[in-house]
Amino acid sequence: MMWIFNFSRTYSNYYLFNSRIFTHVLFWIIYYVGFSLIWSKNHGYFESFYLEFILLPMRIAATYLVIYWAMPKFLLQTRLISFLLSLLLILLVCSILQRLSIYFFYEEFLAISQTTLFSPQSIFRSMLLINTTVMLAMTIKLYGLYQELRQQSSVKQVQMIELKSDRRMYLIHPDDIIYIQGLGNYITIKLTDKQILTSYTTMKNIMDQLPIQFLRVHKSYIINKKHLVSYNNEDIQIDQYKVPRGKGITDQELHQS
Numbered sequence: 001m002m003w004i005f006n007f008s009r010t011y012s013n014y015y016l017f018n019s020r021i022f023t024h025v026l027f028w029i030i031y032y033v034g035f036s037l038i039w040s041k042n043h044g045y046f047e048s049f050y051l052e053f054i055l056l057p058m059r060i061a062a063t064y065l066v067i068y069w070a071m072p073k074f075l076l077q078t079r080l081i082s083f084l085l086s087l088l089l090i091l092l093v094c095s096i097l098q099r100l101s102i103y104f105f106y107e108e109f110l111a112i113s114q115t116t117l118f119s120p121q122s123i124f125r126s127m128l129l130i131n132t133t134v135m136l137a138m139t140i141k142l143y144g145l146y147q148e149l150r151q152q153s154s155v156k157q158v159q160m161i162e163l164k165s166d167r168r169m170y171l172i173h174p175d176d177i178i179y180i181q182g183l184g185n186y187i188t189i190k191l192t193d194k195q196i197l198t199s200y201t202t203m204k205n206i207m208d209q210l211p212i213q214f215l216r217v218h219k220s221y222i223i224n225k226k227h228l229v230s231y232n233n234e235d236i237q238i239d240q241y242k243v244p245r246g247k248g249i250t251d252q253e254l255h256q257s
Contacts, residue, residue: 059134063134067134071083095126099126159174162209163189166198175224176191177210178190180222181220182221192239203216210222217244217254223238
C-alpha cells in the first residue's frame, strides 16, 4: 500500500495547464490580492497591500513545510501526534519571524504605534493567521490526493470479460481463468471450477480483453500468471495443467506480475 503515500507524484490532472509552478504562483497571487482587499476596509489600500506583502513570505514558508514535509512524513503515515507537534513548531517559528517583520518593516516603517515585540497575544494571533493559510492549502492538497486515489481505485477495478459460448453470454472474472487454448478460429477457456468454455474468436481478440497478468506463452496458449506453479524450458505448469512454452518466452516475462 506504499503507493498511497507516494506524495512526491505530480498530480498533473489537477494543475492548470499541467504546470505546478503556474498553478502555485496563481494561487498565491489570488490569495495576496484577495486578503489585501478584504483588510483594506480597515487599513486602507496601501497599508493593507503592504501588510499582506510582509506577511506572505512566512505564510508561504509555513504552508510548504507542512504540505511537503510534515504531511507526507507524519500525517500520511498515521503519526498524528508527531504531525501536530511538527505543525505547532512550524507555526511558532514562522510566527516569531513574522512578528519581527511586522514590528520592524510595518509598524516602525509606517510610524504606527508599536506594540510589545514578543507578547504572547501577538505570537498567538500570528500563529492563528498563519494556520488559516496552512489549513486552506492542506485542504486543497488533500482533495487533490483524494481525487488521485479515487482515480487509481477506479483503474484497479476488475473489468469482467464478456464471452459468447454455446449461444449464451458469459461474464468471466479474469482470476477465474487458468489458461486459454487457441484452435484456429476458436478458443477454449479453462476455468478454476473445471468448466471449459468454447467461443468463436481469435487469440488476438481475447488477448486484447485480458489484464496484465495474462501472457501468451505459445502461439496456441495464453496463461494466467496468477496460477503459475512451475516451468522449465519445455513447458509451464499452470495450476494442475501443463502447456507448451514458446522459445521466445523469457523467465523475466513469467516473473513479472
